[in-house]
Amino acid sequence: MENGNLAPNETMQVHEMLNLKTVCMTTSKMMEGVVFDQELKGLLEKDVQQSITAIKDLQNLLEKAPKLR
Structure with a gap:
């Protein structure tokens, strides 16, 4: 995540969480x-x-996921 974007495996892990x-x-x-x-x-x-807060945080994190074209 050096460039501020999530790597594909990180994106998958965030989706799982x-x-x-x-x-x-x-x-x-x-x-x-x-x-x-x-x-x-x-x-x-x-x-x-607490879960609602965590879900919002994870959704914000997913905004850094690379977009498929």
């Missing part, structure tokens, strides 16, 4: 609806908010 974080966030969001313990619900909400 983005996919994982999206699945984790979706799972936590769905679990919020079936959990009755308020402490656990609070942890799930915190996880969702």
